[in-house]
Each structure stands twice: as structure tokens, then as C-alpha cells.
Amino acid sequence: MKSPESSSKAQSRPSWDKYFLEIAKVVASRSTCPRASVGAVIVKDNRIIATGYNGSLPSEPHCTDVGCLVINGHCERAVHAETNAVAQAAKMGLAIDGATMYYYDSLNRPSGSCLKCSQVMAAAGIKRLVYLGGELDINWLKRLPSESK
Ligand SMILES: [Zn+2]
Ligand SMILES: [Zn+2]
Numbered sequence: 001m002k003s004p005e006s007s008s009k010a011q012s013r014p015s016w017d018k019y020f021l022e023i024a025k026v027v028a029s030r031s032t033c034p035r036a037s038v039g040a041v042i043v044k045d046n047r048i049i050a051t052g053y054n055g056s057l058p059s060e061p062h063c064t065d066v067g068c069l070v071i072n073g074h075c076e077r078a079v080h081a082e083t084n085a086v087a088q089a090a091k092m093g094l095a096i097d098g099a100t101m102y103y104y105d106s107l108n109r110p111s112g113s114c115l116k117c118s119q120v121m122a123a124a125g126i127k128r129l130v131y132l133g134g135e136l137d138i139n140w141l142k143r144l145p146s147e148s149k
Helices: 016-028 081-092 115-124
Strands: 038-044 047-053 100-105 128-131 134-137
Touching (some): 016 038, 016 128, 047 081, 081 115
Parallel strands (some): 100 128
16 A cells, blocks of 8 residues: 555655754754753755764763853853864864854754854854754854844
């Protein structure tokens, strides 16, 4: 017996955006800061260049083991997922100019990335940010604090 879904294989394939957002969710499962699980995937020409999740610097203790280092309401021990993904690309010598950043946030915050990550992404040439809440462009990434709301 044939189910309606199997009648058209093309219809059952996710869009590229949905596909990379699902991957970002899996990446987020590696997060080591219990305040949020966040995953980031840098994509260029529909190919994954780098990934990142929020967690401590390499070889440093994890928030899940020693607790968060909270200053002004933010954990300063964990490097944010988006910045970690840009750092991974830099470490591997991979160009990300013109790339798209896919981002999953377990808290589903509607605000998108924080200002610091946005600045890092803009500086590295990321042109588009796609997350569960929608899509943001380079002009949003380049916003200033007074324009951030
Ligand atoms: Zn933490
Ligand atoms: Zn951030």
C-alpha cells in the first residue's frame, strides 16, 4: 500500500533552510552551558563550512562541571555558538565571506543573536542569519546598541 507522503518523494524533502536548522539543533545538543543549548552552522553554497555550540574554551572546565560564571546576568565562561563557529572556520582556514549562519536556540528567544556575536558575524562576512524565529540580514547584524530593540 502506498501512503500519500510517498507518492511524491520531492515533496517530503525539507527545504535547505529547514535542513540546516535541524542540523543546528543537533549541534546545540553538544552545548556545555546549562543556561541554554545553542547551535550554529555556517553554510555557503548549500555546503556546511563550520559548526559551533556554546561552551568553554578548548581544554577549559565546562559550566556543566564547575558551574556558570555569571556576570551581569550572562555566563562569561561559555563562548557563544555563533562566535565558536566563526572561530572554527578561522582555525581551519576556511573563508566564510558571503555565507549564511543557521542558529538554533533551545530557549527560542525571539531576539536572534546577541550584539557581540552579530558584530563578529558581520566582521567575518556573514550576510544572512536564519533561526527558528525568522531571517535577519547583514543590516541587522551591523546594528548598534541604540538600534538593537
Ligand atoms: Zn555557563
Ligand atoms: Zn552571542
